[in-house]
Amino acid sequence: MTLPELGAAGYGAPSHVAPSIEAVGLGWRYAGRPAPALIDLHFKLEPGRVLLVLGPSGSGKSTLARALAGLVPHTLAGDWQGSLRVGDLDVASTPARFLGEKVGLVFQDPDCQLVMARVDDEVAFGLENRGRPAAEMRAAVPDALRQVGLADFGQRSTATLSGGEKQRLAIADVLVSRPSLLVFDEPTANLDPPGMFETLERIAELARLRRHTIVLIEHRLEAALPLADDVLLLDDTGRQLAFAPAGSVGRSDAALLEASGAWVPRTWLGADLPASAGPGRRRMPATGEGQLLLRIADLTVDYPADLSGTRRALEGVSLEVRSGERIAIVGPNGAGKSTLLFVLAGLRRPTSGSVGLRAVVSEGEPAEALRDPSRLPAEEIAGRVGLVFQDPELGFVARTARDEVAATDRAIRSRLRGDDHRPPDSDGVLARFGLGQLAAQDPFRLSQGEQRRLSLAALVLRPPAILLLDEPTFGLDRRGTESVVEMLDELKATGQAQLLATHDPRLLPDCDRVVAMDHGRIVFDGSPDEFLAAPPYSPPDPWRAGVAAVAAGALEAVGAVGAAR
């Protein structure tokens, strides 16, 4: 792919020469936090090179990105140590606005970095803030949009863009100021496969142009390593493990890279590292015919007429789920995955068709009748269906982790009097899920990975028969993903059925079944192997290209299906 012609004014070329980056004993601790985010970094990146920063969640990668843009220490408060230089500017002593002109920072969450309602206003925002004349902006804005392949999007509302388009827009937002250093902070972590694909493609193109110094934080090693000139590896305390040319990073470093939370290509892992092959290795054979827990028949859901008219979210969906089954629900954004989960949780009534749920019964007991989830009282629905959100924070109901784990049990006990009053073993559950030290912590103060684990731990004392998960691995690094899969395995072993709406092809080998949706219909229902071999989407659907690309990387990365064949 070639870059579109630059505008007459040459926007997109950096206003300064690409800078070097030099850290000498760099450290940072956020005000009010006991532990530092970064400790004693020493490295020097030569001008115009691409640096890949690897490290597990909590290793200070984002803090480094913020420091390069001057947000640390100028906007955020804390203790600064050592020095960081971007070209000839010393970050600690240079006002943020001078750094801001030189550095473009793209964040992880596309929804939390777009300010304006219209695409061209959005791109102009950074130039307006710097007081650039209108005539300059009128040339620069369309040019920046062209560079990210959004040439005709100027008049569009930012709310109508897909995740990948939003992230490309965020790249245009920084390119328009002609920065000489570009910093990408996990730019693909919140995107679906096509969004990830198109965003990485743009970054690869910028890297090839060699006009900027680039710092890329990304844990998809298979996609990011080929772009990098140098690699900086951080550990989970914010210390530097290594700084080395990317060419020298190879199989012999697999263990070190694994420790950094990166997804390491499977082929790098020797036979002596079987335990680190990632999720997929733990796939359990489906255990015969489980009990029928859920039956959906000919389900159709329309969203009520709004200004844009009635929208059909699901059409003629039929599905049966049995105990002990794990089903991945995949499909492009807007395919109906979330609506399906919401109907199953009784949060949305079907327009037509039926949904029936029932609890697991022990052997010999008669099966319950199938019940409509939207008509069940709260204390009864809790035992039948659980829902874990993409953003676990929204699901928290208590002020400490310990109470969070006990909350459902407590609510049910208070309803069903005469139940025994033995206090539940919340601490035991927390310990099993690696949260033992955090029992008295406020759930909102935990890290993203810890929050996700807590949201699953909270389901253990009263495990629902069916667990619904909306993007359970969103924004998690490899370790976080692995620990989520481990916890799901533990719950599944009790006979729980699990439905995962996910964009992450790496989870598929861990599932018993894949249900693919498109435009509100089920277009595929079969084994993960069949699905990965031939995603059921007709080309030129970008979702298919994205899945194929990610699946190829993922297969190599985790080797799950690849090893099976």
Add this chain to the structure above:
Amino acid sequence: MSLAAPLTSVRPDFLTRVTPAARLAAGMTWLIAAIVTLDPVVPTRLAVAATVALVLWSGLPLRRVPGRLAPLGFAIVSLTVFSILLSGANADRSLAAVAAFGPIRITAPAISAGLAIGLRVVVIGLTTLLVFGPSDPTRMADSLVQQWHIPDRFAYGTLGALRVAPFMADDWTLISASRRLRGIQPRGVAGRIRDAGDRLVVMLVAAIRRAERLALAMDARGFDSGIKRSHFRELRVGWRDWLTIAVAGAVAVGSVALPR
């Protein structure tokens, strides 16, 4: 806020070419006129004028307008009915009852006062649509900053908040859903109030998180860095602005001053 949100597919028309600040000034004259009077005649005249302006000059897709005003319908009907039923004039035995249901009497002044209140809400709704409908919120912020010299931090900070607002509604739904699925169902009035408070805390925490991230992204792009902001879209005050304000003002004065 949905009333003030721009309708999609606005076609260019007279009012879309008027700067938002001028539309706001013009709209204010009507709101003042509607609020200072107590009879139903003035708001009726203003409602007619607003409807004419909406049909002829707003560029708004007319078939979408009733849907947009629908949320106000309940307020209009209930305010009117209760104002009529609860008016003090009904207790005045010297007035003849227009209608009576057992002990409840309804007098002519009560009907007039009730209609006046209901019609005022109609005027407020239509005027809001005329002021905010023809352009997006960014234009409104640009206009207020450029013409009325509202501080950037306030105007664009509010725009950022507006962008985040729809997420809060979604969050509320998810938070409420999650509590139900966790088996938590409050009992009694006190329990319900406490439960609503808990949900609100979660929603605010999530909103603050989001706002912090957005603020950081705005700072990274040089927002409020001490440089005087320039404007991508410069708004020019023209004859349309003055004409709009003059005509709206004349209508406001006329609707109050003309004999009833």
